[in-house]
Amino acid sequence: xxxxxxxxxxxxxxxxxxxxxxxxxxxxxxxxxxxxxxxxxxxxxxxxxxxxxxxxxxxxxxxxxxxxxxxxxxxxxxxxxxxxxxxxxxxxxxxxxxxxxxxxxxxxxxxxxxxxxxxxxxxxxxxxxxxxxxxxxxxxxxxxxxxxxxxxxxxxxxxxxxxxxxxxxxxxxxxxxxxxxxxxxxxxxxxxxxxxxxxxxxxxxxxxxxxxxxxxxxxxxxxxxxxxxxxxxxxxxxxxxxxxxxxxxxxxxxxxxxxxxxxxxxxxxxxxxxxxxxxxxxxxxxxxxxxxxxxxxxxxxxxxxxxxxxxxxxxxxxxxxxxxx
Numbered sequence: 313x314x315x316x317x318x319x320x321x322x323x324x325x326x327x328x329x330x331x332x333x334x335x336x337x338x339x340x341x342x343x344x345x346x347x348x349x350x351x352x353x354x355x356x357x358x359x360x361x362x363x364x365x366x367x368x369x370x371x372x373x374x375x376x377x378x379x380x381x382x383x384x385x386x387x388x389x390x391x392x393x394x395x396x397x398x399x400x401x402x403x404x405x406x407x408x409x410x411x412x413x414x415x416x417x418x419x420x421x422x423x424x425x426x427x428x429x430x431x432x433x434x435x436x437x438x439x440x441x442x443x444x445x446x447x448x449x450x451x452x453x454x455x456x457x458x459x460x461x462x463x464x465x466x467x468x469x470x471x472x473x474x475x476x477x478x479x480x481x482x483x484x485x486x487x488x489x490x491x492x493x494x495x496x497x498x499x500x501x502x503x504x505x506x507x508x509x510x511x512x513x514x515x516x517x518x519x520x521x522x523x524x525x526x527x528x529x530x531x532x533x534x535x536x537x538x539x540x541x542x543x544x545x546x547x548x549x550x551x552x553x554x555x556x557x558x559x560x561x562x563x564x565x566x567x568x569x570x571x572x573x574x575x576x577x578x579x580x581x582x583x584x585x586x587x588x589x590x591x592x593x594x595x596x597x598x599x600x601x602x603x604x605x606x607x608x609x610x611x612x613x614x615x616x617x618x619x620x621x622x623x624x625x626x627x628x629x630x631x632x633x634x635x636x637x
Contacts, residue, residue, distance in 0.1 A: 332357075338365055365397055393454065395422050396431060403435065411435075412445040412457045470496060470508055470545070470636070477501060480511075485544065492516040494633055506547040506635040515552070515630040516541055520613075522555075523625035532569050532577050532614035539629045540612040543605045547636030551611055554598030555627040561620030562590040568597045568624065573609035582614075594625070602634065 335343065338351040340363055347358040349366075356366040388402050389395035392409025401420040403411070412435055421434045435445045435457075447457045459476040466482045477500035484490035494513040502509070518539035526535055543549060553570050569582025583599040605611075613629055615622055 340365070389420075392420075392433070395420060395433065396449070398422055410454065410457075475500065475507075481508075482513075483544070485516075496633070496636070502635075504635060506637045508547070508637065509635045510633040513632075515632045517628065517630040519629075520627045521625065522627055523623045524627075526566075526615045526617065526622045526624070527620075528616045529618060530616045532567065532571070532582070532616045534571060535613050535615050535624060535627070538612055539627055540610055541629055541631045543607060543609040543611065543631070545633070545636040546605065546607045548602065548634040549605045549631060549636075550600060550602045550634055551629065551631045552598065552600040553613055553627075553629045554596070555613070555624040556594040556596050557585055557615075557622060557624045558587050558592050558594040559617055559620045559622050560590055562588060564617055564619045564622075566617035566622040567615060568599075569614050570601070570629065571610070571612045571614050572603060572605060577614045590620075592623075 332346045332348065334348045336350065338349040338356070342361065342363055343349070343358040344361050345359060349356055349358070351366045389407065392403065392407060392411055394409070395401045395403075399422060401422065403420050405411070423432045423434070431450075432446060432448050445457050445459055448455045459479070465471070465480060466484065466487075468484060468487060470481050470483055471479070475498050477498065479498040481496055481498075483494045483496060485492060492513065492515070495511050496508040497511050499507050499509050518541050520537045520539045522537070524536045526533060541551070551570060553568070555568055557566055557568060559566055563586060565584055565586045567579050567582045567584045569577025569579070571577050581599075581601050581603075583597045585595040585597050587593050587595050611629060611631065613624075613627055615624060
């Protein structure tokens, strides 16, 4: 009789004299042919004498289920370094070995991938604001523990707790229909107070077709209908602005600038122009400015002229972070 194919065979006979014995949870004692144990939540049958645990990479092995609560599932390892078998372990501050800094208790998941020469220990530290910490073992050496990013860091605010060097987050204004998506990386070693550094994304942008008029001769005043933008977080920002400007009088200087919160703009942080003829013979103006801004500061396009009526059309204002708190 040939060996039955497990993929197509539902049952095989148990011959007389077979010794099948349920032994409960695997405990590392001597096992023999026919012993059945529970290991990592799955049943296993011993087919030759051994004290070794079942091999989780065995084809068809059931996936290990996550314990429903910390403390009531998972084995307690004799040491951190001894936890090298695939599965879940419950570890505490008294568990011998090298543990993540500040760990009091947590659930550790050990993974060794077939074909790779390393295994990974991942500790879920419930006492450390639900942080995942990871280290790898390979070539006879345990690597240092490093923090892992949470599964999702896409929010209307940046994290303020359990920060670590290299942590990344995407900041948006609205989760459902964001008008900007800015990616930040946390630089723990920065000497700046603003440690979230911008690494990518398109600028926030506002536009007004116009034209709208200004008759002020100085200081600058808000142009009716803006455009305007609100700064979401304190830090260093770069804003850019531009418009087509012209004057009712020929040869008159006019200045385009931006109010930053309560600070009126001016020539030092604006751009000036002068048209040779009166009327709608426009001049294109634009500039970028880097400035420290506060959370909630409103950027509003302003202008003034040395005389006549200054008009501005096709106005635009954009904003990008450099680093924020």
